[in-house]
Amino acid sequence: MTTPQGSGVDDDPTIGKLFADTSRDLSALIRGEIELAKTELKFSVKAGGMAIALFAVAGFLIVLAIIMISIAFALFLHWLFFGLGTSFLLVFAVYVLIAGVLAFVGIRKIKQVKAPEQTIAAMKSNKQVLKRG
Numbered sequence: 001m002t003t004p005q006g007s008g009v010d011d012d013p014t015i016g017k018l019f020a021d022t023s024r025d026l027s028a029l030i031r032g033e034i035e036l037a038k039t040e041l042k043f044s045v046k047a048g049g050m051a052i053a054l055f056a057v058a059g060f061l062i063v064l065a066i067i068m069i070s071i072a073f074a075l076f077l078h079w080l081f082f083g084l085g086t087s088f089l090l091v092f093a094v095y096v097l098i099a100g101v102l103a104f105v106g107i108r109k110i111k112q113v114k115a116p117e118q119t120i121a122a123m124k125s126n127k128q129v130l131k132r133g
Contacts, residue, residue, distance in 0.1 A: 074088045077090060
């Protein structure tokens with residue numbers, strides 16, 4: 001008795017061959033996904049670095065602008081009412097007053113910060129349950 005051509009046992013994939021093919025394909029898929037993630041992360045890191053640099057430059061320019069407006073305000077006060085030294089001291093006093101108010105508000109906000117007492121109690125309870133088994 002002869003078997004028809006193409007229906008031999010050698011043509012049917014074995015479980016071992018299927019498993020080997022599946023693991024090879026899965027490995028290739030994972031490697032491809034990792035490469036894609038690396039490429040995306042490189043682009044994101046470059047964009048993030050550029051954004052940080054631009055924010056730093058913007059912050060520096062704002063500091064320069066504050067200095068310039070402070071000088072302009074002191075010179076304006078000098079032109080209107082006071083001597084030059086008094087005008088600059090007045091601008092300095094305004095900044096110290098603003099800093100004091102901000103520090104006062106910050107201290108009051110810090111006093112509102114509390115430990116997560118319910119979470120701590122729940123974790124202690126969980127710890128006791130886990131110790132008991």
